Amino acid sequence: MSAEQAKPTDRPGLQTITEGEFAGWKILPRDTFEWNHCGPFYSRRLPDGTIECAFKVDKRHLNGLGVVHGGVLMTFADHALFHFAQEDLRDAAGAVTATFNSEFLGAANEGDVVEARGEVTRAGGSLVFVRGILTANGKPCMAFSAALKKIKRR
Amino acid sequence: MSAEQAKPTDRPGLQTITEGEFAGWKILPRDTFEWNHCGPFYSRRLPDGTIECAFKVDKRHLNGLGVVHGGVLMTFADHALFHFAQEDLRDAAGAVTATFNSEFLGAANEGDVVEARGEVTRAGGSLVFVRGILTANGKPCMAFSAALKKIKRR
Amino acid sequence: MSAEQAKPTDRPGLQTITEGEFAGWKILPRDTFEWNHCGPFYSRRLPDGTIECAFKVDKRHLNGLGVVHGGVLMTFADHALFHFAQEDLRDAAGAVTATFNSEFLGAANEGDVVEARGEVTRAGGSLVFVRGILTANGKPCMAFSAALKKIKRR
Amino acid sequence: MSAEQAKPTDRPGLQTITEGEFAGWKILPRDTFEWNHCGPFYSRRLPDGTIECAFKVDKRHLNGLGVVHGGVLMTFADHALFHFAQEDLRDAAGAVTATFNSEFLGAANEGDVVEARGEVTRAGGSLVFVRGILTANGKPCMAFSAALKKIKRR
Numbered sequence: 001m002s003a004e005q006a007k008p009t010d011r012p013g014l015q016t017i018t019e020g021e022f023a024g025w026k027i028l029p030r031d032t033f034e035w036n037h038c039g040p041f042y043s044r045r046l047p048d049g050t051i052e053c054a055f056k057v058d059k060r061h062l063n064g065l066g067v068v069h070g071g072v073l074m075t076f077a078d079h080a081l082f083h084f085a086q087e088d089l090r091d092a093a094g095a096v097t098a099t100f101n102s103e104f105l106g107a108a109n110e111g112d113v114v115e116a117r118g119e120v121t122r123a124g125g126s127l128v129f130v131r132g133i134l135t136a137n138g139k140p141c142m143a144f145s146a147a148l149k150k151i152k153r154r
Numbered sequence: 155m156s157a158e159q160a161k162p163t164d165r166p167g168l169q170t171i172t173e174g175e176f177a178g179w180k181i182l183p184r185d186t187f188e189w190n191h192c193g194p195f196y197s198r199r200l201p202d203g204t205i206e207c208a209f210k211v212d213k214r215h216l217n218g219l220g221v222v223h224g225g226v227l228m229t230f231a232d233h234a235l236f237h238f239a240q241e242d243l244r245d246a247a248g249a250v251t252a253t254f255n256s257e258f259l260g261a262a263n264e265g266d267v268v269e270a271r272g273e274v275t276r277a278g279g280s281l282v283f284v285r286g287i288l289t290a291n292g293k294p295c296m297a298f299s300a301a302l303k304k305i306k307r308r
Numbered sequence: 309m310s311a312e313q314a315k316p317t318d319r320p321g322l323q324t325i326t327e328g329e330f331a332g333w334k335i336l337p338r339d340t341f342e343w344n345h346c347g348p349f350y351s352r353r354l355p356d357g358t359i360e361c362a363f364k365v366d367k368r369h370l371n372g373l374g375v376v377h378g379g380v381l382m383t384f385a386d387h388a389l390f391h392f393a394q395e396d397l398r399d400a401a402g403a404v405t406a407t408f409n410s411e412f413l414g415a416a417n418e419g420d421v422v423e424a425r426g427e428v429t430r431a432g433g434s435l436v437f438v439r440g441i442l443t444a445n446g447k448p449c450m451a452f453s454a455a456l457k458k459i460k461r462r
Numbered sequence: 463m464s465a466e467q468a469k470p471t472d473r474p475g476l477q478t479i480t481e482g483e484f485a486g487w488k489i490l491p492r493d494t495f496e497w498n499h500c501g502p503f504y505s506r507r508l509p510d511g512t513i514e515c516a517f518k519v520d521k522r523h524l525n526g527l528g529v530v531h532g533g534v535l536m537t538f539a540d541h542a543l544f545h546f547a548q549e550d551l552r553d554a555a556g557a558v559t560a561t562f563n564s565e566f567l568g569a570a571n572e573g574d575v576v577e578a579r580g581e582v583t584r585a586g587g588s589l590v591f592v593r594g595i596l597t598a599n600g601k602p603c604m605a606f607s608a609a610l611k612k613i614k615r616r
Contacts, residue, residue: 030218032216032217032218032223033214033215033216033217033223033225033226034217034223034225037191037192037214038191038192038225060187060191061187062186062187063186063187063188064184064186065248069186069187069188069229069232070228070229070232070251070254071187071188071192071225071226071228071229071230071232071233072187072225072229074224074225074228074229074232074254075223075224075225075226075228075229076225078223078224078225078228079225094219096258097224097258098257098258098406098407098435098455099255099256099257099258099406099407099409099455099565100224100228100255100256100258101253101254101255101256101407101409101563101607102253102254102255103252103253103561103583103584103591103593103607103609104250104251104252104253104254105583105584105591106584121565121567121595121602121605122565122567122568122602122605126434126457127406127457129565129567129605131565131593131605131607133583140583140584143583143584143591143593143607145563145565145593145605145607147406147407147455147565149434149435252560252561252589252609253411253560253561253563253609255409255453255561255563257407257429257430257437257439257453257455259429259430259437260430275411275413275441275448275451276411276413276414276448276451280588280611281560281611283411283413283451285411285439285451285453287429294429294430297429297430297437297439297453299409299411299439299451299453301411301560301561301609303588303589338526340524340525340526340531341522341523341524341525341531341533341534342525342531342533345499345500345522346499346500346533368495368499369495370494370495371494371495371496372492372494373556377494377495377496377537377540378536378537378540378559378562379495379496379500379533379534379536379537379538379540379541380495380533380537382532382533382536382537382540382562383531383532383533383534383536383537384533386531386532386533386536387533402527404566405532405566406565406566407563407564407565407566408532408536408563408564408566409561409562409563409564410561410562410563411560411561412558412559412560412561412562
């Protein structure tokens with residue numbers, strides 16, 4: 001099951017990048033697939049209160065055709081879901097992805113910054129629904145939506 | 155766009171594993187995300203003519219909760235789509251994933267062998283529809299379906 | 309929310325058709341959209357224990373191009389989900405469709421018998437996952453999958 | 463296949479409602495499932511150029527639990543897709559729904575006005591991707607996304 005503890009952006013251990021292209025963005029270093037093998041993935045809160053996530057495409061992310069592998073985009077989007085839903089997961093011990101849907105809109109290339117923007121479409125007692133769009137250098141590359149299932153606090 | 159050249163199983167360069175747990179399975183070593191950072195992913199043709207794909211979960215694949223990251227499962231399923239559809243993509247220069255849908259059915263853990271089985275539900279002139287199931291040590295962990303868009307030969 | 313009480317096939321009020329093309333199939337007459345405006349939809353249990361659903365296409369079901377409207381197929385599939393899942397919903401007061409995904413594989417025409425076959429891919433404590441295929445006169449016309457959310461007994 | 467001729471809002475035969483709750487909205491009377499058995503469905507162009515679709519829930523639309531059947535919402539959303547995409551389908555002879563995905567966010571009740579708002583996320587040469595939200599009296603009741611496949615002009 002695709003699982004993330006809630007509230008990654010405001011969590012203890014979160015570090016702020018101080019230099020380079022992602023200065024001002026935050027990361028949470030962890031010994032996970034996201035961090036070591038697909039990421040790092042960055043996040044920041046925009047002035048309007050919404051969360052934005054981003055990563056920069058490098059050689060590791062490419063498929064046999066030389067563009068970003070769909071699996072990388074889905075991994076990144078799955079990660080972003082939990083950032084978008086974090087306020088609505090505060091009453092839960094965590095959450096897992098129950099369903100994930102995507103439409104591939106365009107290619108992302110080496111050197112592109114891929115950004116995720118999204119929103120909660122409905123926060124229920126046990127399910128939280130989220131949707132979003134990935135862009136690569138500002139051009140749409142994937143639309144996605146998902147249902148997250150809360151893990152109850154014991 | 156999630157892209158793969160067609161016919162990975164029968165392609166030049168395909169190597170057969172000769173020892174260990176995946177003896178008899180085939181791999182295609184390539185400098186890609188699948189191979190270096192998420193895989194290796196194995197495939198074999200069963201006696202009934204269908205294709206099966208598999209990989210073994212290791213520490214790299216885990217998320218913050220210690221189970222396989224949903225992004226890994228989606229990357230592997232996206233890879234398997236092209237194996238299942240290879241016969242129906244022979245008239246194309248390749249194909250890309252246009253849409254991908256998944257339901258997460260159960261967790262996969264370190265040491266599990268995750269297998270993908272699936273089928274083409276319809277092969278059209280420009281779109282090929284595929285669906286499948288991932289199991290982890292024989293227990294369902296993800297259902298998925300997708301539309302692949304053929305890249306025309308020039 | 310897309311909602312159905314569980315166990316339609318074995319429910320009180322279920323009637324068996326005794327003549328015509330659907331002799332031996334069962335229906336549940338109710339004052340609903342399914343029954344009065346889209347159906348009637350039939351169901352029967354096959355010797356292997358699985359449930360099959362069916363309806364016959366008439367003029368009412370057509371769209372502007374003269375083939376069955378996608379909405380009719382999705383209504384019928386949404387209905388069939390609850391037949392396929394009925395054994396796994398016995399411990400619940402009912403269930404609602406939480407997510408529904410479909411791929412349109414081919415057209416259905418006036419006079420065709422559309423059949424639904426499917427299976428539960430995973431029955432959890434609160435979510436039941438189902439997938440299936442619609443055929444029109446034996447040819448695939450839609451693949452679908454869904455997550456049903458149980459309504460707890462009070 | 464779910465099929466609609468493109469450009470319903472600006473098409474010959476389109477009529478403007480002159481009185482009642484939907485005064486100023488447009489309809490296209492046709493002998494179809496949408497019109498006779500599920501609709502009528504209304505549409506209008508808002509000052510910002512976007513298209514909005516709507517219908518009013520009556521007894522016909524209800525399921526066994528007394529709320530709007532999920533099939534009605536999916537039929538209406540499938541209809542709305544073609545309104546949202548009409549500008550991007552002008553170069554085609556028409557289009558069909560290739561894939562449709564939905565998340566059910568909340569119930570719609572008798573007497574509610576259900577509205578559809580949406581957008582094209584990407585218009586390609588053969589596929590047009592659309593997403594949207596249905597609201598019932600202003601509250602979210604379904605999120606949806608789809609891939610439309612253009613029918614080539616001969």
